[in-house]
Amino acid sequence: MRGILGLAVGAALVIAAPVAQAETLTDALVSAYRESNLLDKQAAVLRAADEDLAQAVATLRPVVEYTLSSGWSRTQSRASGPFSEGFRTTFEISASMMLLDFGRRQLGIEIRKETILATREALRNVEQQVLFDAVSAYVDVQVKSQIVSLRDSNVRLVTKELRAAQDRFDVGEITRTDVSIAEARLAAARAAYSLAEGDLIVAREAFKAATGHYPGALRGLPKTPSLPKSMEAARAVALKGHPSILQAQRGVTIRELAIEVAKANFKPTLAGEVSASKNSFGIDTQQFGLALNQEIYSGGAKASALRQAIAQRDGARADLAQAGVAISEAVGSAWARLAVANAQVQAGDRQIRAAQTAFDGVREEASLGARTTLDVLNAEQELLDARVSRIQAEAQRYLGVYAVLQTMGLLTAEHLGLGIPTYDPATYYNAVKTAPAHSAQGKKLDKILEKIGR
Numbered sequence: 077m078r079g080i081l082g083l084a085v086g087a088a089l090v091i092a093a094p095v096a097q098a099e100t101l102t103d104a105l106v107s108a109y110r111e112s113n114l115l116d117k118q119a120a121v122l123r124a125a126d127e128d129l130a131q132a133v134a135t136l137r138p139v140v141e142y143t144l145s146s147g148w149s150r151t152q153s154r155a156s157g158p159f160s161e162g163f164r165t166t167f168e169i170s171a172s173m174m175l176l177d178f179g180r181r182q183l184g185i186e187i188r189k190e191t192i193l194a195t196r197e198a199l200r201n202v203e204q205q206v207l208f209d210a211v212s213a214y215v216d217v218q219v220k221s222q223i224v225s226l227r228d229s230n231v232r233l234v235t236k237e238l239r240a241a242q243d244r245f246d247v248g249e250i251t252r253t254d255v256s257i258a259e260a261r262l263a264a265a266r267a268a269y270s271l272a273e274g275d276l277i278v279a280r281e282a283f284k285a286a287t288g289h290y291p292g293a294l295r296g297l298p299k300t301p302s303l304p305k306s307m308e309a310a311r312a313v314a315l316k317g318h319p320s321i322l323q324a325q326r327g328v329t330i331r332e333l334a335i336e337v338a339k340a341n342f343k344p345t346l347a348g349e350v351s352a353s354k355n356s357f358g359i360d361t362q363q364f365g366l367a368l369n370q371e372i373y374s375g376g377a378k379a380s381a382l383r384q385a386i387a388q389r390d391g392a393r394a395d396l397a398q399a400g401v402a403i404s405e406a407v408g409s410a411w412a413r414l415a416v417a418n419a420q421v422q423a424g425d426r427q428i429r430a431a432q433t434a435f436d437g438v439r440e441e442a443s444l445g446a447r448t449t450l451d452v453l454n455a456e457q458e459l460l461d462a463r464v465s466r467i468q469a470e471a472q473r474y475l476g477v478y479a480v481l482q483t484m485g486l487l488t489a490e491h492l493g494l495g496i497p498t499y500d501p502a503t504y505y506n507a508v509k510t511a512p513a514h515s516a517q518g519k520k521l522d523k524i525l526e527k528i529g530r
Contacts, residue, residue, distance in 0.1 A: 097292075097293055098293040099295065100298070104213070104214045104286075105211070107289060109207065111288030114202050115203060118198060119499050122198075122504075129185065129188035129509055130510075134511045136181055136185075137511075140171045143167070146165040169351065171350050172348065172349040175346045177346075183333050183337045184337065187330055190326045190329045190330045191326070192505065196501050200485070200488060203488055204319070204482050207488070207492070209286045210287055211475065213285075215475055216283070217291050220278075222467050226464060226467075230265050230460050233456060235262060237261075237456070238255070241254050254450065297474055300478070301477065301478075301491075303477060303481070304484075310483075311408070313486070314485055317484075317485050320402070321399050323399075327392045328393055330392070331389035334385045335382070337385070344368055346367070346368050348364075349364070351364075407483045409483075417469055418473055420465070420473075421470050424466030425466065428459070431458045434458070434459075438455040
């Protein structure tokens with residue numbers, strides 16, 4: 077039974093490999109950042125938002141088009157006069173440009189800029205989750221490996237107790253019941269060991285999903301990052317700079333700009349157009365004109381659009397307020413869970429010491445005939461449970477620190493000091509913000525895309 081899940085056993089043993097070959101938590105975090113599909117997707121979403129800005133900027137420029145047409149035609153000068161017929165080819169080139177729209181296009185550009193900034197905050201939120209998942213996976217593999225080791229030791233210990241019970245039964249000191257109890261407890265210990273092996277395999281799969289590779293030898297957990305001295309200090313940092321807060325703030329600005337666009341839509345537009353054409357009959361035509369356009373009546377659609385924009389702005393403000401409530405609650409909850417975990421670690425230390433003393437005493441008394449086999453097994457189980465609880469509490473304490481950092485908006489590669497090149501949103505933005513086409517800047521953009529591997 078214990079040989080079936082040999083992979084988990086090997087993983088448990090590899091934790092004890094030489095430290096020089098072991099993977100650190102920083103290594104795992106770097107791998108998670110580099111291999112994350114979620115980060116790749118969000119970065120692509122951000123680049124798409126950058127292109128929305130480029131398209132908005134393009135609306136400020138003229139549009140130049142040409143038309144080449146050819147076809148048969150028949151023309152009659154009068155009702156009964158002569159006519160001409162034949163194939164006619166016409167080439168026309170035209171340029172048009174919006175000259176005045178009362179700020180519609182400029183407002184559209186500002187909306188795209190705010191959308192980009194909001195999307196950058198969404199990218200930072202994804203980065204936090206990716207890194208937290210990596211920390212969680214790293215800790216979980218270590219916890220599950222330690223529990224496998226404890227369960228294995230438990231099997232060996234219960235096996236010894238069974239042998240001792242059998243020996244005492246053989247000399248008539250105890251009954252068959254004591255032996256059966258030991259046999260039952262050994263079967264339970266082996267089942268618990270197999271379950272621990274399975275849990276370790278699951279943890280290894282989660283590690284691969286988070287970092288892109290299976291864990292080998294892992295170093296011990298490093299010192300946790302520092303936190304503010306109080307929950308209120310942590311909450312103040314979160315409310316000021318958490319990406320969810322900043323993203324919601326951008327959302328309010330976007331909706332306020334949308335109201336201005338809806339107001340501008342009530343006003344006219346002025347466009348200019350220049351065109352020149354020439355056909356195969358030798359007729360040349362040049363045209364220049366201005367067009368002032370405004371809807372007089374639209375069935376109330378524009379007034380409805382304005383009211384809708386105002387309602388959406390009010391909703392965005394509510395989203396911002398709720399984001400503050402959610403972040404504040406998240407900081408408080410994470411801080412409380414960390415405090416509970418700290419208390420559990422301290423209580424676990426005391427529990428282990430007491431359980432160890434009790435186990436040693438019960439086993440000594442059993443050797444003198446004052447305790448039964450069941451007493452020894454129960455004392456050993458209590459000691460095992462105390463050790464498992466201590467390991468789990470320590471893991472929760474460690475993860476709790478990173479959970480607080482995440483709720484503060486600080487669980488980023490930069491804040492953790494991972495020392496790796498991170499995705500720079502400004503690089504692509506600066507390359508496309510002026511809507512380059514086929515130019516030296518366009519070639520520069522091609523190099524940027526090649527550099528980021530897209």
